[in-house]
Amino acid sequence: MYETKSTREKFRLFIFIMMPILITQFGLFGMNLVDTMMSGRAGASELAGVAIGSSIWLPVSTGIMGIMMALPPILSQHIGAKEEDVVSMKVIQGAYLAVALSLVILAAGAFTLNPIIGLMELEPQVAQVAKHYLIGLSFGILPLFIQQALRGFIDSLGHTRVTMVITLLALPVNVVLNYVLIFGHFGFPELGGIGAGYASAVTYWFILFITIYFVAKVTPFREYRIFRTSYRVLPGIWKEILFIGLPIGCTIFFETSIFAAVTLLMSEFSTAVIAAHQAALNFASLLYMLPLSIAFALTIVVGHEVGAGRYSHARSYAKLGMLTALAMGVAASIIIYATRGPVIFLYTTDSTVAEWMNVFLIYAIFFQLSDAIATPIQGILRGHKDVNIPFLYAFIAFWIIGLPLGIVLARFSALGPFGYWVGLIAALAVIASTLAVRLRNIQNKKEKLHPERV
Known part of the structure; x- marks a missing residue:
């Protein structure tokens, strides 16, 4: 990271940081995409089982990784303020x-x-796949979360391309493992959707080992000597990380868990509906990597500028990021509408699943613009270390407004399973509007407190 003078320089640096993050997020999500697509090819029950398993796992994993997302703004501000001596210690903590x-x-x-x-009314085969998919995945929980801490260090230095390279190295490993374990090739047993869980676990270990190599051996990371000092556990630093990370994690948990809750509520419908819902949501979530990557990049650049006391620069980055996200949101909507047919074929050859999925994808279009506003603003606010109020907004929008509305529409209107999606769309619209007001208030407050720096 370096100080920029013009809008053109800011945009160039922002894109330079954001694009590797985008490729990284596509790569990471590509692993889940491969799990879903290959499981769908193994059968509707396999796809539904992986869908249920993923829906249980996703809010937990993203919530914990949200806690780890406290590290980039913490480390970015230390780096922006030239306080390199504390960086290594906080990475290890x-x-x-x-x-x-x-x-x-x-x-x-x-x-x-x-x-x-057991609480879900699932067909026996679907329940079996869901349970053992999660058991297989559990072997990769430890490396996944440790790697997120190390990734926070790498990204906070602005070297997002390194994370991109690591992810791109891991993606083909995941594809091969899925192919081998789901379909039973090269002497391995045919595990179906269950094999996708074990494939992901092995891939997470691979990613961790590659990340450790970069941090320990490659410049500029090795200059921080991350692994060369033995630090004891420091509860004060844990408290600092959790103070910022818990609201972030809970915010993400509330957002992702409502999607998981909807998938679980879908268990009242047929296996075809569950499979179609999950496949459509999976593809929509792939496009969600666009605003999510912008949010990650905004946290880094805004965190650096806030740490250096350049609040006007932080606001300029915020504007650039929001305009970029809105443009990408429109593009994502067009992509969903124009590619529905080919996308459905990638997920399933079952005609019933395909019919349901086509309609779900139409509803998914309405996610895009709300995500293009809400998600980048969350990234900007994290750069300011403002995380508690967004957490409250997320809880109200998703659990007080969105989910109850979806349940009512799904059970007491002609919308049926699509009613849940209308509830999700309403929740996203609410949080987008409330976060926009919150950001404006934060920026006005900074202007009043530091007029000489605006």
Whole structure:
């Protein structure tokens, strides 16, 4: 990161940081995409089972990774303020915290997995796939969360291309493992959708080892000597990370868990509906990587400028990021509408699933513009370390407004399963509008407190 003078320089630096993040997010999501697509090819029950398993796992994993997202703004502000001496120590404390959170999740899963699966009225084959998909995936929880802490360090230095390279190296590994374990090639057993869980776990270990190599051996990361000092656990640093990370994690949890809750509520409908819903949501989530990547980049650049006291520069980056996100949101809407047919074929050859999925994809178009506003603003606010109020907004929008509305429409209107999607769309619209007001208030406050820096 470096100080920029003109809007053109800012846009160039922003794109330079954002594009590798975008490719990284597409790559990471591509693993889930491969799981879903290949499982769909193995059968509707396999796809539905992976859908249920993913819906249980997604809010948990993204919530924990949201906690780790506290590291980029924390480290970015230290780097922007030239306080390099504390960076190494906080990275290691983040890794320690990741280990602790992993153990908590594994322990909780051991006691709750069977009851959760049992509460759903699933066909036996679907329940079997969902349960054992999650068991396989659990072997990759520890490396996944540790790697997120190390990724926060890499990204906070502005070297987002390194994360991109790591992800691109892992993607073909994941594809091959899915092919081998789902369909039973090269002497391995045919595990169906269950194999996708084990494939993801092995891939997460691969990603961690590659990340450790870069941090330990490659400039400029090795100059921080991350692994050369033995730090004891420092509860004060954990508290700092959790103070920022817990609201971020909870915000993401509330957003992703409502999608998971909808998928679980879909269990009242047929296996074809569950499969179509998950496939359509999977593709829409792929396009969500556009605003999400912009949000990650905005957290980095805004965090640097806030740390350096350049508040006018932070506002300029915010404007650039929002305009870029809106343009991409429109493009994503067009992509969904124009490619529905080929996309459906990639997920399923079942005609019933295809019919349902076609309609779900039309509803998915309405997600795009709300996401293009809400998600980047969350990234900007994180750069300011403003995380508590957005957390409250997310809870109200998704759980007080969106989910109840979806349940009413799904059960007491002609919309049926599509009613849940209308509730989701309403929730996204609410959080987009409230966060926009919040950002304006934060920027006005900065202007009053630091007029000489505006």
